[in-house]
Amino acid sequence: MENRLEKIKKQLHSSSYKLTPQREATVRVLLEHENDHLSAEDVYLYVKEKSPEIGLATVYRTLELLTELKIVDKINFGDGVSRYDLRQEGAAHFHHHLVCIECGSVEEIQEDLLEDVEEIVERRWNFKIKDHRLTFHGICRNCHNKESTTKDANALNK
Numbered sequence: 001m002e003n004r005l006e007k008i009k010k011q012l013h014s015s016s017y018k019l020t021p022q023r024e025a026t027v028r029v030l031l032e033h034e035n036d037h038l039s040a041e042d043v044y045l046y047v048k049e050k051s052p053e054i055g056l057a058t059v060y061r062t063l064e065l066l067t068e069l070k071i072v073d074k075i076n077f078g079d080g081v082s083r084y085d086l087r088q089e090g091a092a093h094f095h096h097h098l099v100c101i102e103c104g105s106v107e108e109i110q111e112d113l114l115e116d117v118e119e120i121v122e123r124r125w126n127f128k129i130k131d132h133r134l135t136f137h138g139i140c141r142n143c144h145n146k147e148s149t150t151k152d153a154n155a156l157n158k
């Protein structure tokens with residue numbers, strides 16, 4: 001945690017920004033809730049628990065700055081809410097997401113898996129790819145298991 005905070009501090013410095021206490025509070029929340037895909041309001045509520053003097057506008061501005069510097073990625077899973085996701089250390093590409101349409105759970109895929117697709121796109125459309133977003137919408141392992149258990153139970157009752 002302190003290690004990653006230190007790295008983020010360096011990333012800010014290299015773009016001539018300081019890790020102010022307000023920014024640090026925001027980054028800490030993101031690190032503590034790394035897998036939670038928090039919205040700006042969610043981040044603000046956590047920040048407020050420890051630093052009630054920090055306002056929503058400040059948190060919002062910090063998130064925008066972190067997005068600009070590619071420290072976090074802003075993502076929308078189709079529910080109209082922007083969520084903020086820390087980029088994996090040193091990752092050139094943003095990780096992929098599996099979003100369950102039944103329970104809303106979000107799983108992450110850190111492997112890139114898209115090298116071949118990118119190569120085809122770059123060649124055929126003469127387009128230099130810098131990044132991509134990939135979200136799969138479907139039914140997660142848990143919901144899938146639940147579904148087949150209910151089906152089995154129904155079959156037995158017939």
Ligand SMILES: [Zn+2]
Nearest residue numbers: 085095097108
């Ligand atoms: Zn994610």
Ligand SMILES: [Zn+2]
Nearest residue numbers: 100103140143
């Ligand atoms: Zn599910």
